[in-house]
Amino acid sequence: MVCSMILPRFEFEAPSRLAEVCAWLAEAGDEARVLAGGTDLLLRMKRGELAPRLLLSLCRTNGLDQVETSAGGGVHIGSLATMSRLAASRALAGPWSAVAEGAAAVAGPVIRNRATVGGNIVNARPCADTVPPLMALGAQLRLESARGARTLELDGFISGPGETRRRADEILTRIELSPLGGGGTGSCYLKTTRRAAMEVTLVGCAAAVTLDESREAIQRVRIVLTSVAPVLLRVSGVESILENRVPSESAFREAADAARRAAHPIDDHRAPATYRLEVVEALTRRALHLAFQRAREATS
Ligand SMILES: Cc1cc2nc3c(=O)[nH]c(=O)nc-3n(C[C@H](O)[C@H](O)[C@H](O)COP(=O)(O)OP(=O)(O)OC[C@H]3O[C@@H](n4cnc5c(N)ncnc54)[C@H](O)[C@@H]3O)c2cc1C
Structure with missing residues (x-):
């Protein structure tokens, strides 16, 4: 992949008010790109993938970073x-x-x-x-x-x-x-990379568990996986296995197996798909345990 150090030519605006940003976008439409941190956009422009006529920077726009x-x-x-x-x-x-x-x-x-x-x-x-x-x-x-x-x-x-x-x-x-109600929510995000330094995610797993009012059974659960499908993957199979159920090791194993079956990772230079599937199963189980433990510790 060629990545030049030189950006293509573009016009630049950095309005301080959101209304001005909206007005510029209304006028320029597809020809404009919003510039936030630039860590993705500027690289894509240097690679020649994008050449917007106008960059609309939000760096001076008030009230967007709280x-x-x-x-x-x-x-x-x-x-x-x-x-x-x-x-x-x-x-x-x-x-x-x-x-x-x-x-x-x-x-x-x-x-x-x-x-x-x-x-x-x-x-x-x-x-x-x-x-x-x-x-x-x-x-x-x-x-x-x-x-x-x-x-x-x-x-x-x-x-x-x-x-x-x-x-x-x-x-x-x-x-x-917004608050998820019930008897308390716990959540976590676990990520594996090839090395413990700046690296693209091999597999990531977000878990959120909300207990019911009795604080024994799971009222709501979500598992969302990173890097195992063309888009981020919400594993709905986990929800049907765990919701309205008192969690147990075997229930978490069943849910982790459902996550493995839902994932469709690719082979690439970072890892083969078979390895990623092993990681999906292990991470999902670990994430469910941790989110459940945090939900139990939550006050409500
Ligand atoms: C070396 C390196 C390592 C990285 N590692 C990771 C990583 O580990 N995990 C990870 O998730 N990402 C990683 N990234 C990717 C990147 O840093 C993130 O995706 C980052 O959050 C993008 O935010 P940004 O503010 O830089 O977006 P920008 O580059 O400014 O914009 C990205 C896109 O979003 C649009 N946009 C931005 N803000 C708005 C808005 N408010 N409204 C409408 N459109 C908007 C832009 O027009 C553009 O199309 C990495 C990038 C680099 C260069």
């Missing part, structure tokens, strides 16, 4: 929040800890200080580390344009590799997490 507890006890995450901010955020403790763990698993500190959660979502890659935890926790996306705002489920937003349901004139402004 991570804060919402009035209803959920969390609102600005799309421009960096991985470093997410990883260190107190608002992402307790039930939401998988999101902070996903952010902490991205690349190394230099990339984490620039890469944003909004870019990770809109980029729509099967190896994105913050998207599986957000999906497992039922995140919703707020998209704004000159025509108005709409809210979409993150689950279903990514329609293919590199493709989303975002319209060309829309900005992803916020990711919203």
